[in-house]
Amino acid sequence: MSDFSIIWDISKTHLVSKKKQTIVAALGVTFGIGMFIIMMSFMTGLNILLDGLVLNRTPHVQIYNKTDPTVIQPSDSYFGYSTNENYIHSIKPKSRLDRIHNALPILSELKKNKLVKGATAQATCKVFYLAGSNNLNGIINGIEVQEESRLFNFKDYIVEGDVNSLIKKKNSILLGAGIAKKLSLSVGDNIQVLNTSGANFTLTIGGIYQSGMAEVDDIQSFVNLKMAQQILGAGGNYISRIHVKLNNIEQAVAFSKIIENLYDVKALDINTANAQFDTGSSIRTLISYAVSITLLIVAGFGIYNILNMFIYEKMNDIAILKATGFTGKDVMYIFIVQALIIGLIGAGLGIGIGYGVSVLIDNIPFNTEALPTIKTYPINYDPFFYITGLSFALVSTFLAGYLPARKAQKIDPVEIIRGQ
Amino acid sequence: MDAMKPILETKNINKFFLEPVKFHVLKDITLQLQNKEFVSIMGKSGCGKSTLLYILSTLDTSYEGDLIIDGENVSHQSQDSLARIRNENIGFIFQFHYLLPEFTVLKNIMLPALKLGKYSKKEIEHNAYQKLEILGLQDQALKRASRLSGGQKQRVAIARSLINNPKIIMGDEPTGNLDSKNANIVFDVLRELSSEMDMSMLIVTHDHDFAKKTDRIIEMEDGYIIS
Numbered sequence: 001m002s003d004f005s006i007i008w009d010i011s012k013t014h015l016v017s018k019k020k021q022t023i024v025a026a027l028g029v030t031f032g033i034g035m036f037i038i039m040m041s042f043m044t045g046l047n048i049l050l051d052g053l054v055l056n057r058t059p060h061v062q063i064y065n066k067t068d069p070t071v072i073q074p075s076d077s078y079f080g081y082s083t084n085e086n087y088i089h090s091i092k093p094k095s096r097l098d099r100i101h102n103a104l105p106i107l108s109e110l111k112k113n114k115l116v117k118g119a120t121a122q123a124t125c126k127v128f129y130l131a132g133s134n135n136l137n138g139i140i141n142g143i144e145v146q147e148e149s150r151l152f153n154f155k156d157y158i159v160e161g162d163v164n165s166l167i168k169k170k171n172s173i174l175l176g177a178g179i180a181k182k183l184s185l186s187v188g189d190n191i192q193v194l195n196t197s198g199a200n201f202t203l204t205i206g207g208i209y210q211s212g213m214a215e216v217d218d219i220q221s222f223v224n225l226k227m228a229q230q231i232l233g234a235g236g237n238y239i240s241r242i243h244v245k246l247n248n249i250e251q252a253v254a255f256s257k258i259i260e261n262l263y264d265v266k267a268l269d270i271n272t273a274n275a276q277f278d279t280g281s282s283i284r285t286l287i288s289y290a291v292s293i294t295l296l297i298v299a300g301f302g303i304y305n306i307l308n309m310f311i312y313e314k315m316n317d318i319a320i321l322k323a324t325g326f327t328g329k330d331v332m333y334i335f336i337v338q339a340l341i342i343g344l345i346g347a348g349l350g351i352g353i354g355y356g357v358s359v360l361i362d363n364i365p366f367n368t369e370a371l372p373t374i375k376t377y378p379i380n381y382d383p384f385f386y387i388t389g390l391s392f393a394l395v396s397t398f399l400a401g402y403l404p405a406r407k408a409q410k411i412d413p414v415e416i417i418r419g420q
Numbered sequence: 421m422d423a424m425k426p427i428l429e430t431k432n433i434n435k436f437f438l439e440p441v442k443f444h445v446l447k448d449i450t451l452q453l454q455n456k457e458f459v460s461i462m463g464k465s466g467c468g469k470s471t472l473l474y475i476l477s478t479l480d481t482s483y484e485g486d487l488i489i490d491g492e493n494v495s496h497q498s499q500d501s502l503a504r505i506r507n508e509n510i511g512f513i514f515q516f517h518y519l520l521p522e523f524t525v526l527k528n529i530m531l532p533a534l535k536l537g538k539y540s541k542k543e544i545e546h547n548a549y550q551k552l553e554i555l556g557l558q559d560q561a562l563k564r565a566s567r568l569s570g571g572q573k574q575r576v577a578i579a580r581s582l583i584n585n586p587k588i589i590m591g592d593e594p595t596g597n598l599d600s601k602n603a604n605i606v607f608d609v610l611r612e613l614s615s616e617m618d619m620s621m622l623i624v625t626h627d628h629d630f631a632k633k634t635d636r637i638i639e640m641e642d643g644y645i646i647s
Contacts, residue, residue, distance in 0.1 A: 006534045009527075010520075017522040320518040323479060324532040324580070325507020327500045414474045417514060417592070 007330060010321075011337040014310065021306050022342060028302035029346025029397060030353060033389040036292035037354025040385040042361060043288040045378035047281040054274055057152045057211075059243035060252040062268045063259060065100055069093045098124070103239035106263055110244060115255060117247045120147040121239040123228040129221075130192040130200075131183040138179060138219040140193065142228020151245040158207045161187040165206025166224045172206035173227075178218030180208050195231050203227075296396050299346070303400035307339055311408045319413035332409035339401020340394065347393035351386050425491065426452040427587050427620050428476065433485035435471060445471050446483070447643040453588070458614045458621040460631040463640035469624045470592055472640070476622065477510055477590050478502045490587060507536050511581025511619075515593040518577060521566035525557065525576050528565050533583045544583075551579040555609060571602035578609060582617075589613070591623040595630055607633060 015022045069091045079086040100106065103121065110119040123142035128135040145166045148154035155163045158174060165172040175191065185191055189205050203223065210217055223231075229238050246252060249270065256267035311318070318331055362379040435446040445468045453459055463469045474480040475487065478494060481502070486495050494505060506512075519528045529548040533539065539547070552558045555575040560568060568576065574594060581589050589610070595603035607630055614621045623634070631637050639647045 003535070003537065006531065009534075010531075013522050013527075316518060317520050320520065321531075322503070323477070323506065323512050323518075325503050325535050325584075327503040329500070330503075330535070414480045417474075417479075417518075418470065 003330065004333075007333045007337055010334050011341060014314070014334070015338055015341060018310065021309070022345075025303050025306040025342045026346035026349065028299035029296075029343055029393050030349040032292070032295040032299035032396075033347050033350025033393050034353040034357070035295050036389050036392065037351065037385050038357050038361070039288045039292055040388075041354070041358045041379045041381060042377070043284055044382065044385075045380040047284055048380055049374065049378040051281060055249075055270065057154070057157070058270055058274060059152065060246045060249055060270045061244040061256045061259065062273070063100065063106070063242040063244065063263075063265050064240065064268075065096055065098065066264065066266045067093050067096065068266075098240045099234070099238045100240065100242065100265055102263075103242065104237050106265070107239070107242055110242065115246050115248070115251055117245045118147055118151045119242055119244045120144045120151060121225060122241040122243065123225055123232060123234075123238055124240045125228055125232045126196055127231065128194040129179055129183065130194055131185075134183075135194070136179060136182060136219075138176070138221065140173070140221050140223055140228060140231065142225040142231075143222050144225055145222075152243070157209055157211050159210045161205070161207025163207060165204075166222070169204060169206065170224060170227055171201070171203050172223070173203040174207045174209045174222040175205050176217045176220045177208050177210035178214060179221065180205070182218075193231070195233070197233065199231075199233070201231055293392075296392050300396040300400040303339060303342055303397050304403065306342075307335060307401050307404040308407075310338070311335060311404050314408075315411065315416050318408055318411050319416035322411075322413040323417070328409040331411075332405040335405035335408050336398065336401045339397045339405070342401075343393045343397025346397070347390045350393065351389060354386070354389065355381075425455075426488075427455050427457075427490055428453040428622070429488040430476070431486040431488070433472075433475060433483055433487065435468075435475065435480075435483040445643050446475070449485070449645060451638060451645060453620050453622055455587075455620060456614055456618060458611065458635045459623070459638060460634040460636075461622065461624045461638045461640060462626070462628075462631050465626075467640045468643045469640050473590055473592055473622070473624050477512065478506055507532055508584055509587050511584070511586040511589040513574070513577050513581050513589065513591040513594040515596045519565035519568075519573055519580075521564070523565055524562050525552070525565055525568065526561040528576060529580045529583050532580060536584050538584075548579070548583060551582045552576075554582070554613075555579050571598055571605070574598060574602070574606060575609070578606065582613065585617070586619065588620045588622060591621070591625075593625055593627075594623060595625065595627055603627065603630065 073088060073091065075086050075088060107119055107121055110116050121144060125140050125142070126137070127140050128137050143154070145154065145163060149163060159177065161174070163174070166174065173191065175185065180186065183191070185205055187205050187207060191203055191205060193201050193203060195201070209220065209222060211220070226236070229236060232238060244255075246255060252269040253271055256269040259265065259267040321331055322328070358379045358381065361377045364377050366374060366377045368374065429452045430449055433446055433449040434444070437443040437445055449472060461469045461472065471480070475483050478487070478489075481499070486493055488494070489505060489509060494502065497505070520531070523531070526545070526548055529551060530544050533544040533547065534541070549558060549561065552561055555578060557572060557575055557579065560572060560576075565573065565576065574597070578594075591610070595606050598606065610621055610623070611633070613619055621634070623630075625631055637647075638645055
């Protein structure tokens with residue numbers, strides 16, 4: 001240990017006597033680490049935002065009625081598969097109801113399951129929104145508002161009015177922002193909707209719903225589940241979809257299989273429904289890493305250069321240290337320690353700057369109609385980036401210092417002393 | 421310890437330079453250095469006296485023959501253990517001062533002892549002040565080494581060579597770069613040390629006046645010891 005304290009002492013003295021070069025070398029690292037942290041925080045912040053836009057409100061498993069044609073046709077079971085006489089063209093699915101058969105028992109079974117965080121029922125009905133002589137076609141979803149808010153952040157997408165108006169008042173509606181704009185309606189106004197069989201309902205607008213996706217906002221509105229069932233002219237057991245949120249999203253695929261095996265329904269898992277989002281995020285992350293690593297490598301070359309220069313300037317010192325009993329390894333450690341000190345100072349500053357700029361970006365206003373819940377640029381303050389940045393800095397400065405330090409280790413003091 | 425047992429001994433040391441052409445620098449060098457002996461090595465430049473000194477000091481390891489320091493054959497030891505031997509047994513004085521310019525005078529003197537690690541930092545500091553006092557430089561202790569004059573630097577280098585109380589002090593023209601007044605001071609200090617502190621001196625020099633005052637002169641010519 002006493003060896004280390006001398007090495008530390010010599011390294012420190014060297015660095016202090018070359019303040020300018022030390023600072024320049026450290027700033028190279030600072031720039032690399034700072035940029036790495038800023039880029040990763042911003043990029044993953046954006047990723048989380050975009051994923052959240054879709055994934056947070058997308059159920060892990062959606063359950064609805066099968067509409068596929070029957071796989072084994074009656075004629076197949078009768079003739080067997082081997083004959084050529086039995087060939088049926090253009091098989092169509094048989095007519096089925098929209099509603100899930102036995103929905104209420106399935107729902108209560110799901111809610112008891114330990115894997116399930118929550119499950120909500122929805123009743124979907126196609127309607128026309130009436131405004132003067134205009135008919136806009138659209139969809140009204142009957143929902144259980146409180147569960148939807150709890151599980152799928154439904155509340156975030158109500159930009160005006162009150163989400164609980166659906167509970168307070170039965171004929172209240174949360175109108176899609178696109179529809180509200182087209183019909184120039186606002187909270188408190190009444191709207192007439194026409195169901196497919198021609199019955200007319202008058203609803204009061206309790207709030208405006210904006211998802212950020214125009215094709216949704218132009219057709220979609222929400223009412224209480226009971227109200228939807230009434231518009232459909234159906235009873236309290238009419239449920240067309242069940243949305244399930246699991247405790248662990250990874251289990252979605254397996255869980256949807258189990259449900260399809262247990263009940264006569266179709267279960268769609270989130271991975272199948274949103275495969276493209278995963279790809280997008282991972283490519284964005286990859287690009288951020290590639291750019292940051294490039295920056296760090298450039299910083300590493302800077303350190304390599306400066307240490308090489310140090311060593312040429314310190315030839316005499318190296319010779320004298322070796323002549324007075326310091327080993328080649330001691331000399332090597334002296335320069336590696338210098339590289340690591342530069343790396344640590346640089347990384348420290350880089351982390352500070354990275355955090356500072358992240359906070360700055362986090363406070364820049366960012367308003368866009370597409371993302372109603374976002375007020376400022378998104379930043380992800382994951383400590384992982386700070387730890388990775390620090391490790392990167394130490395590893396790259398170690399490598400950048402190691403090569404020149406090896407050279408110093410091998411310097412022959414006799415050559416230098418004779419050379420004078 | 422047997423008074424006649426040499427502190428440093430060589431047997432048939434041969435050394436070749438391979439570049440630019442193969443050249444036989446040292447030829448069958450056999451010599452002995454007794455305890456407390458003050459020996460100077462003289463010869464024309466190019467006769468191999470500095471080369472011999474670097475071999476004796478263990479810095480140069482590419483030679484044939486045996487080098488025995490304090491009864492131990494060190495010819496084939498590893499670089500690390502040679503560094504240890506230098507650290508403990510050999511003090512160095514060069515023609516050019518070779519101090520670390522960024523460090524204080526005191527630190528320069530302390531470094532070899534800190535490396536040896538035999539004493540605590542406090543004791544080493546105390547010893548370093550003692551050595552400085554011997555050389556009359558105690559008031560310069562906290563100055564940066566780069567601020568001293570040439571004669572002062574050389575005296576600091578001597579103080580540094582003493583810090584681990586080595587058995588042998590080697591000098592490569594320690595007075596070659598100094599005026600006669602400073603050269604005399606350096607000689608007197610070395611003389612005093614060899615008689616009082618139980619150290620052997622092995623000094624390469626061009627200076628006849630300096631050599632005449634030593635116990636024994638080893639003369640070299642064309643790689644041979646001639647007397």
